Amino acid sequence: MARGQRKPIEDKIREKEEVIAALKIRISSEEKELAELRKEKREKEMAAISSMLEESNLSIEEAKEILGQHIAGAAGVC
Numbered sequence: 001m002a003r004g005q006r007k008p009i010e011d012k013i014r015e016k017e018e019v020i021a022a023l024k025i026r027i028s029s030e031e032k033e034l035a036e037l038r039k040e041k042r043e044k045e046m047a048a049i050s051s052m053l054e055e056s057n058l059s060i061e062e063a064k065e066i067l068g069q070h071i072a073g074a075a076g077v078c
Contacts, residue, residue, distance in 0.1 A: 053063055 053060065058066075
């Protein structure tokens with residue numbers, strides 16, 4: 001049974017290189033999108049914390065002090 005003409009190895013190599021190049025571009029694009037999503041999440045979390053501070057009438061300095069005390073207390077528990 002006769003088969004179709006086989007591709008030269010150079011063509012196969014070139015095709016694989018093209019596939020890999022396209023995948024690298026896709027990965028880069030996906031990594032950028034992931035970074036943007038992480039940035040968006042962080043901004044939302046920071047806005048929530050800022051809102052909590054405002055509602056509690058706490059300054060950033062007071063919140064840092066409270067957190068510092070909490071961390072020091074938690075470290076002493078271990």
